[in-house]
Amino acid sequence: MSTVRNITAVTEAIQNPVRAHPVPYLSIRASAGFAPLNLREIWRFRDLLLTLALRDIKLRYKQTALGIAWVILQPLIAAGIFTFVFSSVAKLPSDGVPYMLFAFAGLLGWNLFSGIVTRISVCLTGNSQLISKVFFPRLVLPLSVVPSFLLDFVIALAMLAVLILPRLSSVALGLPLLTFPLWIGLLILLAVGSGLYFAALNVSYRDVQYVIPVAMQMLLYASPIPYAVSAVPERLRIYYYINPLASIIEGLRWSLLGKTSVPNWWAVAYSVAVCIIVFFAGAFIFKRMERKFADVI
């Protein structure tokens, strides 16, 4: 058995509330196993998604002195530290572009990914009151996390453009830029998919919220963010690419700066498959576990 939600009568119901519905507006049944994603229901709650996203954006930098400037400062400071540690001290290669640009471009993608994963993983427990007192498609909560990080991303992207302008000769903007949406799409799929799984797990086991920061730290160094893939020994590279982020970050950087190494397309194809699988697996696991959220949270 599965939950059947009949929405055919929706428009009719709104226009004509007292008239009889031949079909139930909503049927609630006990159900087990995997449930459909029910995208129409999420669409019906699109205004909630939008409002929650706006709330996130409005609240993020309320009562901070520097406000929205933090969006730029955070990756800038991180890129500065990377430049000092990995370029000046450790002398890691940066594929022939200024290290600062190299690190900043990588951090852009990384911040989008880690921000979404971290926030989604706590979005259910952080809104437990909503979960236990109001009905709405639970997927709306994690999805509403994405827009505010996209906004941060766009602002940081503008900052990158500012950094590039005085050094135009050191990069090669051109055709690779066309692949830019692909990398962003992959990052979001992977981040949301894994975030959904962690969020659902965090409802029962709060350990998740402690594990995530540590895991993120490890993943940061396992991805070509402070260094280039070319710095990884050739024979280890096949293992290195197991991390789907490796080729995605490499690709993102290539699309933005042009001069850095071209990603390995086999690795990219693998990452595309992983991202799609992770996204759908995360979404279905979330839907499966969401029935218990209100009881357990």
Add this chain to the structure above:
Amino acid sequence: MTTSDIAISVRNLTKEFSIAHEEKHTTLAERIVSRVKHPLRRATRETFAALKDVSFEIHKGDVVGIIGRNGSGKSTLLKLLSNITQPTRGEIDLYGRVGSLLEVGTGFHPELTGRENIFLNGAILGMHRPEIRRRFDEIVQFAEVEKFLDTPVKRYSSGMYVRLAFAVAAHLNPEILIVDEVLAVGDVEFQDKCLGKMQDVAKEDGRTVIFVSHNMAAVESLCTRGILLHAGQIVLDSPAHEAVQHYLRRSIKSDFSDETIVGKEFDLCGLRIAKPSLGNLSTFAPCEIAVTFRSHKDCSAGVHIFVEDHKGSLVFGIDSTDLISNARCIPGAVTCYRFNIESLPLITGTYRLRMILRNDTEQRYWEVPSSFSFTVESARIYGTRQVEQKWHGTTAVAATVDISQGSPDESAPVETPDAAVESTPSLVK
């Protein structure tokens, strides 16, 4: 009634919660460790049914009150109808959009302004932005917060907060409105306004309302039908008035006796109204209520008694802790608390006595699951005529009245300056 009149149809609804015994794993590590230690043992689980095989139908335009003691399954039923939790078994068909208000101000964010919160809360309750914009003025007017629309709600008084929250929900305009005990908040005037709004929703728009409350007076005045739940089952489904009467009668354990009521922390061994003997209670007369109990544990225990009128509204309560330090109870030994009331402030009528026994050492308490009724004899309390609750309320007030009159040529009655000063502060407030 034809099937097209049905708003809600519930068939064989059961909701079970499983309670794990012995071992409860709150961290993954604990769970893994115990799995490794005992690979074959499954946690012993007991299922607890909050609702057992409940079936009913509600027609369009019905205003249904759901009543019952704490833990009888009312809230679980509402959560199931609101689609917040899933049933373990059974079916629910809802013929219309459901708006549920299980808590006032769910999703309100303290940092956001009143205006922003109206949109946020509206969206959470399932309204679309154009819909909220259309009703925005109405909401603001109902909540009486015009001046503070752009103030963060964290600076609101609790009254304003509640008013705004209810206003948003009340303008949700669902075909089926589910309301859980929200009227317990806000001042009396606003409670009346809320009740009035709910009545409008039901009567004028022909919408269906389901209302859970412990306020029997509200249930009686608002609802057309009452469903009485007990231990997860429907005991009575009848006109609201009957259900309320049944509930009040049912929850009364009418005789004060030495019958022991066994609880988790304590056993109540006896309850007596001594001095005067039961049946001779009268207004302003001294009385003594004796509560005898046994504790299961070594603890410092306090007793809190409540006196309620026949509709379940609290008239007064006495907490022993306010008056005397707690007695140290030893398991098995009997302790008796005597509450001496110098002058019983109750007007003629039937009252109920409830109590809570508290283990202050471990901060646990036990609400004695029965209440005890007693009657205050009719008496001419001011020595003149019989007073009735209808005109005098339930609280007897020891008062005197003085009259002073001016002579015909003076415009105001003569008043001493002192008396004038005394009366001003209450007016200023």
